[in-house]
Amino acid sequence: MSREELKRRDRVSIGEFIFYRLHELGIRHILGVPGDFNLQLLDHIYKVPGLQWVGACNELNAAYAADGYARTVGIGAFVTTFGVGELSAINGVAGAYSEQIPIIHIVGTTSRMMQKAHVMIHHTLGENWDHTTYQRMSEPVRSASAFLTDETTAAAEIDRVLETAVKTRLPVYLFVPVDVSDIIIDASPLVKLLNVEVHNIGRxxxxxxxxxxxxxxxxxxxxxxxxxxxxxxxxxxxxxxxxxxxxxxxxxxxxxxxxxxxxxxxxxxxxxxxxxxxxxxxxxxxxxxxxxxxxxxxxxxxxxxxxxxxxxxxxxxxxxxxxxxxxxxxxxxxxxxxxxxxxxxxxxxxHPCQRKAKSSLPLPKTINNLEIDQSNDPLDHARFWARMNMYLQPGDCVIAEVGTAQFGSLEFKLPNEVQYFSQFYFGSIGFTVPALLGALLARKSLGLSGRAILLIGDGSLQLTVQEIGTIIREGFTPTIIVVNNAGYTIERFIHGPEQQYNDISTLWDHQKILSFFGAPKSRSYTARTYAELSKVLLNEDFQKSDCIQLLEVFFEKMDLPRKLLSLGELAREREAR
Amino acid sequence: MSREELKRRDRVSIGEFIFYRLHELGIRHILGVPGDFNLQLLDHIYKVPGLQWVGACNELNAAYAADGYARTVGIGAFVTTFGVGELSAINGVAGAYSEQIPIIHIVGTTSRMMQKAHVMIHHTLGENWDHTTYQRMSEPVRSASAFLTDETTAAAEIDRVLETAVKTRLPVYLFVPVDVSDIIIDASPLVKLLNVEVHNIGRxxxxxxxxxxxxxxxxxxxxxxxxxxxxxxxxxxxxxxxxxxxxxxxxxxxxxxxxxxxxxxxxxxxxxxxxxxxxxxxxxxxxxxxxxxxxxxxxxxxxxxxxxxxxxxxxxxxxxxxxxxxxxxxxxxxxxxxxxxxxxxxxxxxHPCQRKAKSSLPLPKTINNLEIDQSNDPLDHARFWARMNMYLQPGDCVIAEVGTAQFGSLEFKLPNEVQYFSQFYFGSIGFTVPALLGALLARKSLGLSGRAILLIGDGSLQLTVQEIGTIIREGFTPTIIVVNNAGYTIERFIHGPEQQYNDISTLWDHQKILSFFGAPKSRSYTARTYAELSKVLLNEDFQKSDCIQLLEVFFEKMDLPRKLLSLGELAREREAR
Missing domain, CATH: 3.40.50.1220 (TPP-binding domain)
Structure with a gap:
């Protein structure tokens, strides 16, 4: 429905009201996981033209995906269900709060009657238990929230919360009781756009x-x-x-x-x-x-x-x-x-700047003039990132997972218009697979055509691997570079290099991931040497990235990118002081 | 170290103190995910004879696995890292709280110095942010907690928290700053066993x-x-x-x-x-x-x-x-x-009961006398559960996931000494794959030799599928029955039978799961009819369950077990009133 048509409408359901507002903010995909307290709400997504439901495999992944979506279009939204869903997602919301990404977490809750009677329904925590307890748990990871129990204030509450999300660039929560989303309210507030302007009033x-x-x-x-x-x-x-x-x-x-x-x-x-x-x-x-x-x-x-x-x-x-x-x-x-x-x-x-003095620039690195390494030397972090750099093209989307991929990718000299992100502050391993899903959906809605490249270690991949299945279901064709170093190498670097707790299952056959998740067309490769790597990277099909593809690159367990080594030196210097 | 040897020891690290106490409570496996604020703590696991670290793929799964462990030996424990780890696990802890399962969640936190200075280190939520914020978030899902910042009270605090876990049968938290686990304290409290007796004092x-x-x-x-x-x-x-x-x-x-x-x-x-x-x-x-x-x-x-x-x-x-x-x-x-x-x-x-009258019993169902169904009829919930029932043996462990598997398995007449559980109250989908891992570890420590059988729908499986990889790494040989009905059938039953939000990716090739996760030996089957089902269930190798095996059984999207239909009737009756 266009804004003009919307203006002619007198009444709207609370569910539609929410989703019209999300559409207004630029959201085209609602992520999440269905649950019996949000199904009625989800029905309303289909009533808003241009809006699409994208189910993730689990709620933490949905939160991460909404975060990746928001990093790309500016804001994201996802829906979970009471208790089991909202709590599973809470770490993803905390990550968005930490790195100041506005995501709207909509939780379908028990009905107002159940809340009042403290019914011992599924997902609650005991006899005579207060159903709003979960809402208190997420308070530190949001800048605003509304519990929509009163239809007379629902529209204003929704608008307040959404405006706060945009102004603070932090996550917000909407709690929608299962009996509320179908309630019909006055549609007229929708005619006025949300007010998201920032002013220093009186200053x-x-x-x-x-x-x-x-x-x-x-x-x-x-x-x-x-x-x-x-x-x-x-x-x-x-x-x-x-x-x-x-x-x-x-x-x-x-x-x-x-x-x-x-x-x-x-x-x-x-x-x-x-x-x-x-x-x-x-x-x-x-x-x-x-x-x-x-x-x-x-x-x-x-x-x-x-x-x-x-x-x-x-x-x-x-x-x-x-x-x-x-x-x-x-x-x-x-x-x-x-x-x-x-x-x-x-x-x-x-008033053009009058300053005469010109600051001098440091000499730029010239990695683009490097010769292509065709040696049979085993891959190592000292040379790998410069070689990968040559593969990058303007307009690519590059996402780097926490760990060696994150520190290694900092060495990239990015071509123009490349979207790049990594969760450098919150550092929650497993974030990037779902974030890639979100970024791909967002880039699709923005009409961005560049390739998408995920750089991820074998350890992090194990946390959220299933979302590759959703990426495949949605028909996306990213390139997944799996850094295989048999475990949590960044942690081996920090403490316990030989300890068993830094190991993972090394039995996973990464070459089978894409076929297990049912990609109708896919390519999977391995590379252990620079010659093998170049063969893959120079392959024209691989460069086109017209189907989902995976390249598994093998490293020594204790090999590290330069920037991690610098941090290690810093730590040693400080200890010595 | 035996209790006798322990008695001869004067001093012990706080890390060892914790793990000796867990061993005393019957715990032999510590689950979890390493992170740089818990690595020093994890070192101490290896110092307690008989204790083993088992890394899970992610923290929610570790919590679920600790829950499955506790359902089997009475108590479980797992370790996560500050923020990213503890929050990822919080829904698993809530599930244990809900169904009253005592699990001990040990969180490695930032150092006491970092806490005091509010350092903007990774996993925190902003400038000048209080590092104890995450501790407040989990308060509603535990019956006790201790933040071990003071070595002089650490032993007493640990004991208080562990005793509360056992007495309340609810989850508890221990927060251990990264600089605390190595601190050496007086070992003498360890000589006295934990006091977990329950009395109604004065009553x-x-x-x-x-x-x-x-x-x-x-x-x-x-x-x-x-x-x-x-x-x-x-x-x-x-x-x-x-x-x-x-x-x-x-x-x-x-x-x-x-x-x-x-x-x-x-x-x-x-x-x-x-x-x-x-x-x-x-x-x-x-x-x-x-x-x-x-x-x-x-x-x-x-x-x-x-x-x-x-x-x-x-x-x-x-x-x-x-x-x-x-x-x-x-x-x-x-x-x-x-x-x-x-x-x-x-x-x-x-004083033997003197009552003369004898209560009469309802007639028992006699499903064990059923003939084996060899028809080419497609599988349906009306007959499937009775057929599966015949496969069960005394001493088996049967775990049923939320959804049709849960309601269907209620129809089982269980052979003797079967361990059976399903998360009937908390109902968090995806719970059972990690819970199976926990149950298998616990059963191993108890010397239980029966087969383990997981009943799970294709929708729930997608949430936590990676933990099959850990089950394989640990060398276990359960049987996984995947109920393939192309989505969230229990939700279709509740609302939106034809809505897209109840669909999942149906591209997953379940026949490839076990080889993707690298099982050295495995068997995978499909069955669409009773004849096909019987062929598998009567297979002697399959009955022996000497390697991990998967049986995918196909159902109509809207077919439901009897007990769900009864609930549906009840709901309709109530609405009609």
């Missing part, structure tokens, strides 16, 4: 003050730099930031959690900055040598700062963040960075 | 009053009956209950959640009583016709009472429960049933 003077000071500092700087960090993308400021970079004309650094948000072929692109894990010592030195650093959307987690080895002096830093803006040691708390960034762009568009 | 008079009244009622009854319900087994009263049944010599009924706790060939065994879902209308009538009913360990969930269609008048009922004892309308709150049951057994052992 225009603060905004102007901050903007003015930043302009002065930039004009005065002899060697300014810019760090584009994770929250820039989370708050939809990537395009503004690109404009600002070009207007200020200064070297720009990304972090592990913002990698791919700025094209790496941009004339100002300087590399990855995260202390000891930076692109190179030269990049690190360059970043730490600026006399002014504009840090946009900072997200100072251990993994995003090379184990807190970042070293940009506060007095040289300006930090613009959704929760504060700071210049040196002065901070304006609760001043949202969006209006500030917008005003900076506006200013420099109208 | 001996109440116990005696209840016992006296029950004795009078039993002696006076002309037609007494006994219901053995779930909590009898949970509180370790099965043997006492069997004695009591034989001493009182009255018909005994089980419920869905207590099926298998009483041998079905017992002379007093009357059948399954749960209202409309009882073994037969005759069994139901018999149960409801007694002039006195001793209801031991009642657990009145919807599923355990045929959707609350049980109908034993309160004035004829005595209920003995861990939280109360009641006679008709009189109730003694907080009077634990254990001492009462023990005193009843003691009384009737010393």
């Amino acid at each position: 225009e003077a603060d905004e102007d003050r901050v903007v003015l000071e930043i302009i002065e500092l930039i004009e005065k700087a002899t060697n300014p730099g810019i760090i584009v960090d994770m929250l820039v993308q989370r708050h939809g400021l990537v395009e503004d930031t690109k404009s600002l970079i070009s207007l200020i004309d200064a070297p720009v650094y990304v972090t592990p959690l913002s990698k791919s948000f700025i094209d790496e072929s941009d004339v100002n692109f300087a590399g990855l900055y995260c202390g000891v894990m930076s692109s190179s010592p030269e990049v690190r030195a360059c970043a730490e040598g600026h006399d002014f650093m504009l840090h946009l959307g900072p997200f100072p987690t251990s993994s995003n700062t090379g184990g807190f080895s970042n070293n940009i002096p506060t007095e040289k830093s300006v930090k613009l963040h959704p929760g504060y803006c700071s210049i040196g040691n002065k901070s304006w708390e609760s001043l949202h960075f969006r209006p500030v960034v917008e005003k900076l762009v506006l200013h420099f568009s109208q | 001996e008079a109440d116990e005696d009053r209840v016992v006296l009244e029950i004795i009078e009622l039993i002696e006076k009854a002309t037609n007494p009956g006994i219901i053995v319900d779930m909590l009898v087994q949970r509180h370790g009263l099965v043997e006492d209950t069997k004695s009591l049944i034989s001493l009182i010599d009255a018909p005994v009924y089980v419920t869905p959640l207590s099926k298998s706790f009483i041998d079905e060939s017992d002379v007093n065994f009357a059948g399954l009583y749960c209202g409309v879902m009882s073994s037969s209308p005759e069994v139901r009538a018999c149960a409801e016709g007694h002039d006195f009913m001793l209801h031991l360990g009642p657990f009145p969930t919807s599923s355990n009472t045929g959707g609350f269609s049980n109908n034993i008048p309160t004035e004829k009922s005595v209920k003995l429960h861990p939280g109360y004892c009641s006679i008709g309308n009189k109730s003694w709150e907080s009077l634990h049933f254990r001492p009462v049951v023990e005193k009843l057994v003691l009384h009737f052992s010393q």
Whole structure:
């Protein structure tokens, strides 16, 4: 139904109301797992044109998939059932909360009558038990929630919760009793779009003050730099930031959690900055040598700062963040960075930057000119990632799982327009298989045609492997690179290199995965040497990726990517101190 | 180390202390998933002779497996890591809480220093975030917990939590900071065994009053009956209950959640009583016709009472429960049933029951005399369960997954000494594959040699399929019966029979599961007709179950077991009222 048709409608069910709003936010696929307390709700998905139900194999996977969806279109949604479903998903929601991904978790609950009578129905926890207990459990992993028990306030409650999700970029919950989704309410609120604008109400003077000071500092700087960090993308400021970079004309650094948000072929692109894990010592030195650093959307987690080895002096830093803006040691708390960034762009568009000095860029790495390695040397992390890098094409989607794949893929020099993500902060192993499903659905709805490439270790794969079945059912054709090192290598690196607890079942036959899950057409390969790897990567069919394909690459159990080794050195240095 | 050797030891690490206590409680396998905040803790497992680490594919599965373990030996334990691990497992713990299974969830957390400084390390939820937040989330699904931050109280805290687990038969949590497990403490508390005895302190008079009244009622009854319900087994009263049944010599009924706790060939065994879902209308009538009913360990969930269609008048009922004892309308709150049951057994052992009248039993079903069905009729729920029943042998372990397998398997007349369970109350789909792993480990530690048979639908299988890989890695040889009805049939029955949301991927090739997970030897079969089914079930190798084997049985999408149809009728009747 178009907005025009919707305007002519007087009445709508609460279920439809929810799903119309999700469609309005750009959601085209509702993920989840059916359960007898959400089935009535799910019926309403089919009444909203352009909306589709995509069942996942389990609820944790549905949450991860909604997260991958949201990383791609900006927001995602999934439905679970009371207790068993919502609790199974809670770690996926926590991950989204952690990395600030807005996902809407809709839970079909017991009926209002059952809630009132504390009925000992399935999925409850005992006699005379309060059915809202589960709702309390998820409180720390959401920024808003509504329990839709009253049809007279349902529309306003839904809108409040959805608007909060967009503004905070954090997960939210809607709890819908099984007897509520069919209730018919006034449709008129739907005519007005959700209000998701962000303002610093009553603080225009603060905004102007901050903007003015930043302009002065930039004009005065002899060697300014810019760090584009994770929250820039989370708050939809990537395009503004690109404009600002070009207007200020200064070297720009990304972090592990913002990698791919700025094209790496941009004339100002300087590399990855995260202390000891930076692109190179030269990049690190360059970043730490600026006399002014504009840090946009900072997200100072251990993994995003090379184990807190970042070293940009506060007095040289300006930090613009959704929760504060700071210049040196002065901070304006609760001043949202969006209006500030917008005003900076506006200013420099109208008054071009007068600064004469030009910051120098670190020398770019030139891995694209590498010769193709055809040796019979066994694969190793020292050379593998550069070789894989040559396989990447503009427009690809690259997802890296926690572990060696994550640290190895940080070495990629990404072609333009590549979507890249990895859960660098929350670090929940198994996240990426379902996240790939979500990203594929989202990319389909956006009409993105690039290839999708998942990089995942054999250990992580075991947590969520079944979602490959859903990817196949939905007809997607990603490439899955399985890093086979016989267990949890990143943990062997941390502690207990020879301990049995870091082993997994090595009996799995990865070559059979795609046929087990019933891919109508698929290709599966192994590679143990660079010659074998090149044979696969140079195969034209493999490059086209026109059917789902899997490449299993074998590594020594204790072989590690460079960036993990740097972290190890850092830890040893600190212990020695 | 033996207890004698232990006595000679002065000092022990906190990690060893925990694992020695778990061993003392009968645990021989620690399940879980390693993570960098629990690795130091896991090292200590290897120092306790007779204890073994068994890694599961993911944390939810580890929790389910610990639950299956506890259903078999009485208690189970598993280890996860801070945040990502503990939250992934939370639904499995909730299931154990719901069905009163004591599992010990040990979480390796960030260090005390990191906790104090609110470090933004991986798995946390933001800047300056309280690391104990996750601990609050699991509060409703445990009966005790300890956060081991102080080595001077650690031993006492561990003991308090473990004793509570045993006494309450509910899950508990131990949170162990990564820097704590290696700390050396005084070993002497280990010399004293944990105190897990249950007493009604100061209420001996109440116990005696209840016992006296029950004795009078039993002696006076002309037609007494006994219901053995779930909590009898949970509180370790099965043997006492069997004695009591034989001493009182009255018909005994089980419920869905207590099926298998009483041998079905017992002379007093009357059948399954749960209202409309009882073994037969005759069994139901018999149960409801007694002039006195001793209801031991009642657990009145919807599923355990045929959707609350049980109908034993309160004035004829005595209920003995861990939280109360009641006679008709009189109730003694907080009077634990254990001492009462023990005193009843003691009384009737010393003063044999004088009652002359003998209760009549309903006619037993005689499915064991059925002829083997060799027809080419397609499999259907009306006949399948009786046919499967003939395959069962004394000593088997039978686990039934939520869905049609669960309701169908209620029709089994179980041979003696069969272990049977299904998650009838919590009803979390996917539970049984990991629970099978746990049960197999536990049965191994108990030296039980019977075959293990898992009954599971294709929908539920998709949630936790990877744990078949662990079962294979551990060398177990269960039989997995996959009920293939192309989706969530039990939900089609409840709502939306033709809706797409009740579909799953039907592309999975179940015949390839066992080879994908790398079983060194395996057998896989399909059956669509009774002739095909009989061919497999009569196969001697299949009966021996000397390697892992899978039998996929095909059903019509909407075909349902009888007991589900009864529930459907009940729902329609209630709606019509």
